[in-house]
Amino acid sequence: MLIPEKTKTPRRRFFRKRPHRIRSIAMLPSMITLINGICGFIAIGLAAKGPDYYALAGTMIFYAMIADTLDGRVARISKTTSSFGGQLDSMCDEISFGAAPAFLMLSLLLYHHRELVGSAEVVLGDFFERFIWVAAIAFLSCATIRLARFNVENEEDETAHMSFSGLPSPAAAAVVASLVMFGQQLTHDAAADTAFFQILYSSILYSLPFVTMGCGFLMVSRIRYPHLFNLWFRGRKPLNYLYFTVFVVGIIVLCGLELALVLTSCSFALSGPVRWAWRKARHIKTIPAAAHEETARNLQT
Numbered sequence: 624m625l626i627p628e629k630t631k632t633p634r635r636r637f638f639r640k641r642p643h644r645i646r647s648i649a650m651l652p653s654m655i656t657l658i659n660g661i662c663g664f665i666a667i668g669l670a671a672k673g674p675d676y677y678a679l680a681g682t683m684i685f686y687a688m689i690a691d692t693l694d695g696r697v698a699r700i701s702k703t704t705s706s707f708g709g710q711l712d713s714m715c716d717e718i719s720f721g722a723a724p725a726f727l728m729l730s731l732l733l734y735h736h737r738e739l740v741g742s743a744e745v746v747l748g749d750f751f752e753r754f755i756w757v758a759a760i761a762f763l764s765c766a767t768i769r770l771a772r773f774n775v776e777n778e779e780d781e782t783a784h785m786s787f788s789g790l791p792s793p794a795a796a797a798v799v800a801s802l803v804m805f806g807q808q809l810t811h812d813a814a815a816d817t818a819f820f821q822i823l824y825s826s827i828l829y830s831l832p833f834v835t836m837g838c839g840f841l842m843v844s845r846i847r848y849p850h851l852f853n854l855w856f857r858g859r860k861p862l863n864y865l866y867f868t869v870f871v872v873g874i875i876v877l878c879g880l881e882l883a884l885v886l887t888s889c890s891f892a893l894s895g896p897v898r899w900a901w902r903k904a905r906h907i908k909t910i911p912a913a914a915h916e917e918t919a920r921n922l923q924t
Contacts, residue, residue, distance in 0.1 A: 649703030655694040656712050662687035663719025670727045674734055678807035680727050681800035685884070687719035688793045709777060713770040720796035721766030725759040728799055728835050731806075735828055758832035758839075762799075765839035766792045772843075787848045790841035790892055794848070798838050798892050801884035802827055808881045838892060846895040 666683035669676040694712060698704045732739070732755045739751065769792055776788070806827045809820050875883040 648707055649698060649701065649705065651701065652694045652698035652703060652708055653711060655690050655697060656708065656715050659687045659690035659694065659712070660715030660718045662690060663715065663723040666719070666723040667726050670723070670730045674731070674807075677727065677731055678804050680723070681804040681807075684719060684723055684727070684796050684800040687715075687723075688797065691716060691719070691793055709774060713774050716770055716792055717767060720792040721763050721770070724796040724799040725763045725766075725835070727803055728762070728831055729755060729759040731803055732828065732831060739825075739828055755832050758836040762795070762835045762839040765842045766795065769842040786850055789844050789846060790838060790848055790895060792842060794888065794891055795838035795842050797884065797888040799831070799835055801881065801888045802831055802834065805881040805885045808879075841892060841895065844895075846899050848891070848895045851891070 662683045666680040666687070669680035669683065691712070694708070695704075698708055733752065736752055736755070769789055772789075806824055809824045809827075812820065871887070874886070878886070
């Protein structure tokens, strides 16, 4: 008589398989990326201290931009690009180019809220204050979506980094930070007591929430923006590039750093919609011309 063998019951696993752990990281690019996030955190802390530190907070955002430009360049030169570096870069960008500009704009406009509303406070109530909060939240949310989308669609190939889909988050932060820095320069300028400068400063304050929200929407759009660093400094360029660079440096020297930052950052942000509208207009014009040529051919035949 055969005795049936005992069927082996599968052992229950009490411990799950450990996920893959990172064995090594590139130290130098990671440290530069962390400097980016630290500068953004310092900008938030300075903005919370009051109006005397708003310009310095904007300067820290531009320091974060410099670190953000260097970390990817150093990683590619040293051939140490990795998924960890890309995720770390996006997290630091969220602090420096998402939370910091939004909080800087919010802190500045809440400080001037009663002055901006003035006699219209009876009619508007706290509507303007709520709108400031909405603009800051919209900018932060759009920057988060922009960075998450970039992580999903990003390619490590250098040739894929010649343009961006949507306004880059550092460029959007530069628009907000430069306007704040230029406004603070007007308040400390000796000629700021004149009516023209007061009107100019009030215009900056009134337009800042709209500009901030507009930059947020441009970040999540599909409008193409060129990667200026790769297009300008990668490979050999014609001599006209050097002339234009000297011209831009001359404008910075003549106009001052704050005004030059406003002009360059706002021009870059507006270049995308203007180029998109121009291409749409040209496409609409070419369609009737092509239809007219097709009709003429049919009549001839």
